Amino acid sequence: MDLDEALTVVVARDGDRLLRVGFQLTHDRAAAQDLVQEALLRVYSTVRRGGREPRDWYAYLRRAVINEFLRTRRLRSGAEVVADPLPEAPPAESAEGRVDDRAEVWAALGELSARQRAVLVLRYYEGLRDGEIAALLGCREASVRSLASRGLAAMRQLAMLAGVAGEGAT
Amino acid sequence: MSDIEELLGQVMADHDDEAPRAADLLRALAAAEAPAETWSWRRRRRLAVRGLAGRAGRARWLTSAAAAIAVAAVMIGSAWAGGLIGGRNGTRTGIHHTTRLAELTCPAKYRGVAPWVPARPAGIGGRSRLAPLRTPISAVVCGYLPNLRHKNLAGHLVGHALTRQRQLTGGLAALVGDLAWLPRLLPGQPIPCLTVLGPQSNYLIGLAYRSGGRIWVSTTADATGCVMTSNGDFTTFANVSAEAAKAVRTGRWPEPPQVVSCGSGGRLGQETVMVPAGSTSLTICAARVVRTVTSGFQGLVAALNALPARTSTRGCSSKPPFHGQNYQLEFGYPQGPAVQVRVSSYCYPAIDNLSLQAYSAKTILPLIEQMLRAS
Numbered sequence: 001m002d003l004d005e006a007l008t009v010v011v012a013r014d015g016d017r018l019l020r021v022g023f024q025l026t027h028d029r030a031a032a033q034d035l036v037q038e039a040l041l042r043v044y045s046t047v048r049r050g051g052r053e054p055r056d057w058y059a060y061l062r063r064a065v066i067n068e069f070l071r072t073r074r075l076r077s078g079a080e081v082v083a084d085p086l087p088e089a090p091p092a093e094s095a096e097g098r099v100d101d102r103a104e105v106w107a108a109l110g111e112l113s114a115r116q117r118a119v120l121v122l123r124y125y126e127g128l129r130d131g132e133i134a135a136l137l138g139c140r141e142a143s144v145r146s147l148a149s150r151g152l153a154a155m156r157q158l159a160m161l162a163g164v165a166g167e168g169a170t
Numbered sequence: 171m172s173d174i175e176e177l178l179g180q181v182m183a184d185h186d187d188e189a190p191r192a193a194d195l196l197r198a199l200a201a202a203e204a205p206a207e208t209w210s211w212r213r214r215r216r217l218a219v220r221g222l223a224g225r226a227g228r229a230r231w232l233t234s235a236a237a238a239i240a241v242a243a244v245m246i247g248s249a250w251a252g253g254l255i256g257g258r259n260g261t262r263t264g265i266h267h268t269t270r271l272a273e274l275t276c277p278a279k280y281r282g283v284a285p286w287v288p289a290r291p292a293g294i295g296g297r298s299r300l301a302p303l304r305t306p307i308s309a310v311v312c313g314y315l316p317n318l319r320h321k322n323l324a325g326h327l328v329g330h331a332l333t334r335q336r337q338l339t340g341g342l343a344a345l346v347g348d349l350a351w352l353p354r355l356l357p358g359q360p361i362p363c364l365t366v367l368g369p370q371s372n373y374l375i376g377l378a379y380r381s382g383g384r385i386w387v388s389t390t391a392d393a394t395g396c397v398m399t400s401n402g403d404f405t406t407f408a409n410v411s412a413e414a415a416k417a418v419r420t421g422r423w424p425e426p427p428q429v430v431s432c433g434s435g436g437r438l439g440q441e442t443v444m445v446p447a448g449s450t451s452l453t454i455c456a457a458r459v460v461r462t463v464t465s466g467f468q469g470l471v472a473a474l475n476a477l478p479a480r481t482s483t484r485g486c487s488s489k490p491p492f493h494g495q496n497y498q499l500e501f502g503y504p505q506g507p508a509v510q511v512r513v514s515s516y517c518y519p520a521i522d523n524l525s526l527q528a529y530s531a532k533t534i535l536p537l538i539e540q541m542l543r544a545s
Contacts (some may be wrong), residue, residue, distance in 0.1 A: 015192025023189035105181045125182045
């Protein structure tokens with residue numbers, strides 16, 4: 001199978017999953033699509049030049065998406081839009097109050113630094129172990145634990161400021 | 171695991187269905203190769219800023235990647251990737267020979283990835299509707315049934331060579347009614363779609379008008395309904411391949427069924443308002459009950475249209491208690507298809523007409539229940 005065919009199959013098989021990771025990182029549909037598109041193009045170029053295809057295409061592309069996310073966030077100085085507002089906000093005391101809490105947690109995730117967000121997405125969305133995240137980000141495992149810990153602490157603070165139930169937080 | 175960690179995992183999962191789909195990505199990659207009129211200015215500016223468009227070396231493999239990946243569009247339901255490329259390549263097919271004739275002839279080949287049309291609408295508007303609200307002087311239906319020589323990437327047979335064609339001798343008014351009212355696919359609207367499974371039959375419907383105008387419409391029969399229907403300028407997620415299949419066999423476009431569908435269909439205008447004006451009946455479909463009323467439901471229409479709405483993702487996430495009422499509301503009109511609105515008490519966004527969604531149904535559910543009690 002040549003590279004074009006391989007990439008075609010990979011996008012058909014893993015495209016949705018990569019875009020979901022991109023969306024978790026950026027909280028923005030267009031930005032997520034740009035991220036994955038740019039990662040695909042970079043990988044296409046790299047593999048074509050190098051002549052060797054990765055053994056695990058999904059892991060390879062996910063790494064490219066994460067790297068692209070961190071690279072573009074380093075370059076970007078402006079603030080980003082965190083999330084679209086819900087079309088109709090339910091009252092806080094209603095049975096749908098939990099939706100509010102979740103919206104605050106989602107917004108708090110968007111407030112974290114790019115590396116903290118990447119670590120939390122890889123750990124809690126992709127289910128990677130800290131060692132795997134460290135290998136992917138090119139840092140030590142202790143750094144991953146530190147980023148995750150600081151990210152969670154910041155989220156607790158942001159969520160509590162927004163009135164989300166924080167009892168029982170450890 | 172702490173509460174925030176647990177909540178974080180749930181929140182991430184909650185937002186899964188908001189992510190763009192691979193079809194969106196394929197569309198963007200295909201657009202990188204598409205002609206100016208099909209190119210999103212926003213994306214063009216973005217790519218230009220990043221220098222993608224201007225660098226020859228990079229643009230070459232960008233094009234190559236786009237072309238390769240566009241092939242996969244048929245597998246995952248891209249509305250545009252193949253259609254745009256096909257539309258550009260085949261503009262002379264079929265129609266070239268028929269400019270002096272009232273009747274169009276079918277192209278010998280379906281030359282692109284569906285939805286492909288041999289030419290964009292000419293001499294008549296094709297941007298506001300799939301086909302004008304005007305009876306054509308002639309209509310031809312072309313069938314491209316699967317053959318052994320063409321397969322998609324999943325290995326399933328795809329129709330590319332013309333296998334049947336028929337000039338329609340009847341049902342032209344029904345044809346207009348079916349095509350003219352189909353809802354528009356909104357820009358960027360995600361279509362949840364499984365990989366195309368099973369054989370894929372393509373159909374072209376050619377319409378010629380007294381003014382000399384011509385429109386070709388592509389519609390595709392596939393097991394998962396992944397492929398859109400389009401005239402090249404207007405695309406809809408609705409599908410008329412079953413009617414086209416019948417028409418190519420009988421020479422008549424079939425009359426629309428006069429039964430309540432409770433869930434299928436859609437109507438032009440539902441992209442801008444949940445229930446377009448002019449509805450004359452409402453059928454409420456619940457688990458065990460189907461009720462139709464012809465009056466007293468305009469308050470419900472007004473309440474639905476007053477909700478803040480956004481582009482539909484055609485999905486919802488169940489929330490506790492994970493059970494409750496689900497209603498399918500079917501608003502009928504004197505002409506053209508009904509509008510279907512799903513209303514749920516536990517799945518959010520709770521209201522969805524396949525083009526627009528509104529988050530909460532708490533003002534709508536009491537009205538529905540009141541109407542069911544009264545009828």
